Amino acid sequence: MQNDSQILKPQAAPLMLGLAGFGTVGSGLIRILEENREAIIRRVGRDIRIKTILVRDPGKTRACAMPEGARFCGSREELLNDPEIEVVVELMGGLDAAGALIRAALAAGKHVVTANKALLAEAGNELFTLAQDKGLFLGYEASVCGGVPVVQALRSALSANEFSSLTGILNGTCNYIISSMTINGTSFDCALKQAQELGFAEADPTLDIGGFDTAHKLILLVRLAWGVDYPYAELPVTGIRSISPDDIQFAREFNYTIKLLGRARRDANGRIEAGVFPAMVPTSYLLARVGSSYNAVRLEGNAVGSIFMHGKGAGDTPTGSAVAADIMEIARGDRPNNLGYNLRGLPPADIVPTEEAISSFYIRLRVKDRIGVMRDVATVLAEHRISIQQALQKGTDDIVSLIFMTHACKTKDVIGALAKLAAMDFMGAEPVYYRVLPPPCGD
Numbered sequence: 451m452q453n454d455s456q457i458l459k460p461q462a463a464p465l466m467l468g469l470a471g472f473g474t475v476g477s478g479l480i481r482i483l484e485e486n487r488e489a490i491i492r493r494v495g496r497d498i499r500i501k502t503i504l505v506r507d508p509g510k511t512r513a514c515a516m517p518e519g520a521r522f523c524g525s526r527e528e529l530l531n532d533p534e535i536e537v538v539v540e541l542m543g544g545l546d547a548a549g550a551l552i553r554a555a556l557a558a559g560k561h562v563v564t565a566n567k568a569l570l571a572e573a574g575n576e577l578f579t580l581a582q583d584k585g586l587f588l589g590y591e592a593s594v595c596g597g598v599p600v601v602q603a604l605r606s607a608l609s610a611n612e613f614s615s616l617t618g619i620l621n622g623t624c625n626y627i628i629s630s631m632t633i634n635g636t637s638f639d640c641a642l643k644q645a646q647e648l649g650f651a652e653a654d655p656t657l658d659i660g661g662f663d664t665a666h667k668l669i670l671l672v673r674l675a676w677g678v679d680y681p682y683a684e685l686p687v688t689g690i691r692s693i694s695p696d697d698i699q700f701a702r703e704f705n706y707t708i709k710l711l712g713r714a715r716r717d718a719n720g721r722i723e724a725g726v727f728p729a730m731v732p733t734s735y736l737l738a739r740v741g742s743s744y745n746a747v748r749l750e751g752n753a754v755g756s757i758f759m760h761g762k763g764a765g766d767t768p769t770g771s772a773v774a775a776d777i778m779e780i781a782r783g784d785r786p787n788n789l790g791y792n793l794r795g796l797p798p799a800d801i802v803p804t805e806e807a808i809s810s811f812y813i814r815l816r817v818k819d820r821i822g823v824m825r826d827v828a829t830v831l832a833e834h835r836i837s838i839q840q841a842l843q844k845g846t847d848d849i850v851s852l853i854f855m856t857h858a859c860k861t862k863d864v865i866g867a868l869a870k871l872a873a874m875d876f877m878g879a880e881p882v883y884y885r886v887l888p889p890p891c892g893d
C-alpha cells in the first residue's frame with residue numbers, strides 16, 4: 451500500500467547560528483542539533499547549522515565535539531558582522547558581556563535566543579522593546595525552568611486566560627537541598643556540599659540559596675502571566691539559609707513540607723503581590739511532592755482551571771531542548787511573539803507592598819520554659835490581630851520551642867508581633883516565621 455505522507459525536501463537554505471558560549475547549555479544544544487537533526491528538519495523544513503562559536507578560551511577541553519563545519523571566532527564582531535548568521539544564541543551568562551552582545555545583535559537585525567534569566571529580569575523590558583521595534587525574535591524559553599515549556603505555555607497555549615496566581619519551585623539547587631534535608635535528615639551544609647558534588651550547585655551558590663535565581667525567573671513569569679513589568683529590585687526575596695531541621699520536623703508534624711517558592715497573584719484590583727520565600731506546603735499538594743532538583747509551576751487560569759507543569763529545570767540537554775525549540779520557531783519563519791502581548795514594552799506593575807500581603811503563617815519561638823510565657827505570647831499575637839489556629843510546645847529543656855499555625859493575617863502584623871516578642875526576656879533565639887501556602891493551591 452502506498453503511503454501518501456512523505457518527507458518534503460528542505461525548503462530553504464540552512465538557518466545559520468552564531469553561538470556565544472560552549473559550556474553546559476551550549477554543549478547540550480550542540481548535541482541536540484547533531485543527534486536530532488533528522489527530526490528537526492522533518493519538523494521545520496530546513497536544516498539548522500552552527501557556523502561560529504564565541505568562547506573565552508578556545509583551547510579548553512569541551513564536553514562534546516565541535517559541530518561539523520563550525521569554528522571558533524576571536525571576537526563578538528565576527529559573529530555580528532557575518533551576514534550569513536541570522537540568529538545569535540547567547541549562552542554565556544552574566545550581565546555585561548551578554549547584554550552588550552544581545553543589544554548589538556538586535557541592532558544588527560539578528561534574532562536572539564538566550565537562557566539568561568538574570569539579564570532578562572534586570573533589562574528585559576528594554577531588550578524586548580528593542581526586539582519588537584526591529585520585528586525580531588528574542589527567545590528565552592530556557593530561562594525559566596530549563597526544559598519545562600512554561601514560557602511557551604504562557605505566551606501561547608494558555609494565552610486566553612486571566613491568571614489569578616502562579617506558584618513555582620523554580621530553582622533545582624534549593625529544591626535538592628531542602629528535599630535532602632527533609633527526606634534524609636541531612637544538615638543544610640551537608641546537603642549543599644552534596645549538591646555541589648553532583649553538579650547541581652555552583653561553587654558560589656549565593657544566587658541559588660539566596661533565592662535570587664528564583665526571583666529572576668519569577669520576574670519573567672509575572673511579565674508573561676500579566677503583561678506588566680515588576681522591577682527586580684522591588685521583589686521581596688528570602689532564601690533558604692535559615693531553614694532548620696527543627697522547622698522541617700515541625701512542618702511534618704502539621705502535615706506540611708517546606709519548599710522555596712516563587713509566588714505571585716493578582717488581586718481583584720489588578721495589583722500584583724509577588725515574592726520569593728520558603729513556605730509551608732501541605733503534603734497533599736503536588737508542589738510538596740516535587741523532589742530532588744526538579745522544577746514545577748502551578749498556574750491558576752480562569753478558563754483552564756489549575757495547570758501543573760513539572761520537569762528538569764537545568765542540565766545540558768533539558769536546557770538545550772528549550773533553546774533548540776526557540777531556534778526552531780525562528781527556522782519555521784513564525785512571527786515573533788516574544789512576550790505574548792500586543793504592546794510596545796510593558797507597563798509597570800501595580801505592586802502590593804509585602805507588609806500588606808495576607809497569609810496564614812507558621813511561627814516558631816524558642817522560649818524559657820516558665821509559667822506565663824504562653825499567656826504573654828498569646829497576648830502579643832492578639833494585640834497584633836493574629837488569631838491562632840494550632841499551637842504546639844516541643845522540648846523538655848530549659849528552652850523549648852513554641853510553634854503556632856495562624857489564621858490568615860497581614861504580614862506587617864506578624865513582623866510587628868515578632869519584633870515585640872524578640873525583645874522579651876523569655877526569648878531564647880530570634881523568632882522564625884514562614885508563610886503557609888493557602889488553598890486553592892491544592893490539586
Ligand SMILES: NC(=O)c1ccc[n+]([C@@H]2O[C@H](COP(=O)([O-])OP(=O)(O)OC[C@H]3O[C@@H](n4cnc5c(N)ncnc54)[C@H](OP(=O)(O)O)[C@@H]3O)[C@@H](O)[C@H]2O)c1
Pocket residue numbers: 470471472473474475476504505506507508510540541542543544547565566567568592593596763764765766769
Ligand atoms: N546550566 C544550566 O543548567 C542552566 C539552566 C538554565 C539556564 N542557564 C543559563 O544558561 C547560560 C549558560 O549557562 P552554562 O551553565 O552553560 O554556563 P557555563 O557552563 O559557565 O558556560 C559559559 C560559556 O560561555 C563562555 N563565556 C562566558 N563569558 C564569556 C565572554 N565574556 N566572552 C566569550 N565567551 C564567554 C564560556 O567560555 P569558556 O568555555 O571559554 O570559559 C563558556 O563556554 C546562563 O545564562 C545560565 O544562567 C543554565
